Amino acid sequence: MTMRVAKTVCDPGRLPGSKNRLQHCLLFCLALVISGLVPATSHAHPISVSQENVYVKRDKVLISMQIYVEDLYFFQKLEPDEQNIVSQAKIKKAIEQHKQFLLDRLQVRDINGERLQGKVVSVDDSSVKPEGVAMSDLMQFTLVFELEFPLKTPPEFLTFSQELVDSSAGFPALVQFNLKQEGSETPYAVSMKPREPQTIRFNWDHPPLAPDASEADWQKWLKDRREETLGITSYGTIYSFLYIEDFEVRHEILIPLATLESFFTLDKKDPDFLSVAEQEASRDKIAEYFAKSNPVEIDGITVKPVVSRLDFYGLDFKDFAKPAEKKRVSVANARVGIILTYSTKGTPDTVKVTWDMFNRSVWSVESVCFAFDESFRPVFSKLERNSEFQWNNPGRKVSLDVNPVAVTLQPRPLWTIPVVSGLGFLLCVMMCLSQVRRKNSRKRTLTVAGVVFLVSLLCLPLAQVSFASPLQPVPEISGEKAEVVFKTLHKNIYRSFDYHTDSDVFDALAKSAEGSFLETLYRQINQSLKMQEQGGAISRVTDVNWESIELQPRPGPEVEGSLDERSFAVKATWTVAGTVEHWGHIHTRTNKYQGIFFLEPKDGVWKLTGMELLDEERLPFKTRLREVKVEAPVEETPVETSEPAPSKKTADKSSP
Numbered sequence: 001m002t003m004r005v006a007k008t009v010c011d012p013g014r015l016p017g018s019k020n021r022l023q024h025c026l027l028f029c030l031a032l033v034i035s036g037l038v039p040a041t042s043h044a045h046p047i048s049v050s051q052e053n054v055y056v057k058r059d060k061v062l063i064s065m066q067i068y069v070e071d072l073y074f075f076q077k078l079e080p081d082e083q084n085i086v087s088q089a090k091i092k093k094a095i096e097q098h099k100q101f102l103l104d105r106l107q108v109r110d111i112n113g114e115r116l117q118g119k120v121v122s123v124d125d126s127s128v129k130p131e132g133v134a135m136s137d138l139m140q141f142t143l144v145f146e147l148e149f150p151l152k153t154p155p156e157f158l159t160f161s162q163e164l165v166d167s168s169a170g171f172p173a174l175v176q177f178n179l180k181q182e183g184s185e186t187p188y189a190v191s192m193k194p195r196e197p198q199t200i201r202f203n204w205d206h207p208p209l210a211p212d213a214s215e216a217d218w219q220k221w222l223k224d225r226r227e228e229t230l231g232i233t234s235y236g237t238i239y240s241f242l243y244i245e246d247f248e249v250r251h252e253i254l255i256p257l258a259t260l261e262s263f264f265t266l267d268k269k270d271p272d273f274l275s276v277a278e279q280e281a282s283r284d285k286i287a288e289y290f291a292k293s294n295p296v297e298i299d300g301i302t303v304k305p306v307v308s309r310l311d312f313y314g315l316d317f318k319d320f321a322k323p324a325e326k327k328r329v330s331v332a333n334a335r336v337g338i339i340l341t342y343s344t345k346g347t348p349d350t351v352k353v354t355w356d357m358f359n360r361s362v363w364s365v366e367s368v369c370f371a372f373d374e375s376f377r378p379v380f381s382k383l384e385r386n387s388e389f390q391w392n393n394p395g396r397k398v399s400l401d402v403n404p405v406a407v408t409l410q411p412r413p414l415w416t417i418p419v420v421s422g423l424g425f426l427l428c429v430m431m432c433l434s435q436v437r438r439k440n441s442r443k444r445t446l447t448v449a450g451v452v453f454l455v456s457l458l459c460l461p462l463a464q465v466s467f468a469s470p471l472q473p474v475p476e477i478s479g480e481k482a483e484v485v486f487k488t489l490h491k492n493i494y495r496s497f498d499y500h501t502d503s504d505v506f507d508a509l510a511k512s513a514e515g516s517f518l519e520t521l522y523r524q525i526n527q528s529l530k531m532q533e534q535g536g537a538i539s540r541v542t543d544v545n546w547e548s549i550e551l552q553p554r555p556g557p558e559v560e561g562s563l564d565e566r567s568f569a570v571k572a573t574w575t576v577a578g579t580v581e582h583w584g585h586i587h588t589r590t591n592k593y594q595g596i597f598f599l600e601p602k603d604g605v606w607k608l609t610g611m612e613l614l615d616e617e618r619l620p621f622k623t624r625l626r627e628v629k630v631e632a633p634v635e636e637t638p639v640e641t642s643e644p645a646p647s648k649k650t651a652d653k654s655s656p
Helices: 002-010 018-036 069-075 088-105 135-140 215-228 276-292 419-434 442-458 479-496 502-509 516-528 648-653
Strands: 048-056 060-068 106-109 119-124 142-150 157-162 173-181 188-192 198-201 239-244 248-256 296-298 306-313 335-343 350-354 364-371 374-376 379-381 388-392 414-418 464-468 540-552 568-582 585-602 605-618 622-625
Touching: 048 157, 060 069, 060 106, 069 088, 069 135, 069 142, 088 106, 088 119, 088 142, 157 173, 157 188, 188 198, 239 350, 248 296, 276 306, 276 335, 296 335, 364 388, 479 502, 479 516, 479 540, 479 568, 479 585, 479 605, 502 516, 516 605
Parallel strands: 048 173, 239 364
Antiparallel strands: 048 060, 060 142, 106 157, 119 142, 157 198, 173 188, 239 248, 248 335, 296 350, 306 335, 350 388, 364 374, 364 379, 414 464, 540 568, 568 585, 585 605, 585 622
């Protein structure tokens, strides 16, 4: 028995993936050593290894379970006679009992986690002879149980698991799981341990290619598969994405619910499902656990994270940047997505991430780090004692220059007239002229005129009226200069939203906009940057393009604040591209606008003081995978030991 198990588990052809082979070999060799220390009595429990071959058709799932008669001895408690022989009758009775045992312990679940109801259609026990089987020969005889699980529709997802032994059992039970999809000869093979579900996705229009298909065809199939699933191709794997940006560091973790419960147990009435109310009740517990796990140091200081997102996802959910629909989820195939945000004051100099979430199910985790234009693939491994990743700034510093635009267009000279004094002087002159021919009242009139003149002198600083000199032409900005000024201010407006706090955004906007229009502009642009497809997430502006900019006639008096004759207006048509990036893929929304902007000189610089939006159009929404510029191929990201990935060519092709 021991030699059979050692050979089966450590056979490279049976257990693909070099790292996984090593880890499983170590685990089972350790188990063999432990079992070797136990005396070989009739009550000893060695390792149980079975073969489960699965064939998935559009209308049913066929399972061929090959076991040894020895398994009946352990699971159905066969008793030998005085000659140490197990009779054929006892074996047949145990077979009948084992039918229901397999239906109970070999679980097949649909996309919602509901168990499929199956039946045993046949048992091949031809190897068992009428004289029975000696206890020493139990390994020499095999039984094949044929199980059938009907399907109503061709499945997109199926989740397989085995619980051949209870959690309290003193010996492990390993199932060599092999699956083929109808229409494909390429198998999916994995060593399945108890309570570690395997979820498989099926594409009935494009099933896995034949093993002898060309490398180019396989690469295209893998590329299409990654795009269909937005890069999340495994359903039992922990995904880790690190984003290093100018004002924050984000750690986004997607973890199977079954794996999460290997670290701590969530309260639930039904052991197979987590209700919406139970999800809400568990949020604080999960958030608290992750806030303390996987510490992040920024510039040498451990920073506490803010849990900005925590969602429960079913199998039918692909775009994890969206908020998840609130519904009951299956413990066997649901996943939890959590986003931890670490704020920074600017571009960090160093970022160090430590992964300390290891246990019997999680031995290593491959992550992807996006630091501006660079990409990295840190591997956190318990076996290799490698649990840290550090990023060092190559010299990048945050540059959000939002500089004001100086006004170089000179105004006409101002003429100033003192209205009260002018009228007084005019009155004095008229009074003096009226007394030329009069002699009797001349003295009194001149006295009054003198008083009026004195008062007029005192009123010189009061009631003055200023206006541009009519002797010079009105200054007009050229179309070329107007375009340069507008483009600079317009781009400054969008660049201001690269800041993360409202106060910083307002301070930056104030360099390019003025007055009540400042707050209006903030609300309008902030709303336009929200991606409704991503649950209202604020996108990051990546590109502003102007299709046309036309200088408009001078604003009239109806435009509030247009007092400076150098003010001008432009009619512009432009597009704004914004992105939201999470979980290794990028969503891009491009909006097209047309509007009239009013610009005025304010304190020696140009400011936007008003806008009239004429048209708005949302262009098609696009999603693409973030390119990882490293040597490792994308389809291998990420893999951890709880779900071995097939090796070489057949390995990458093995998951339907």
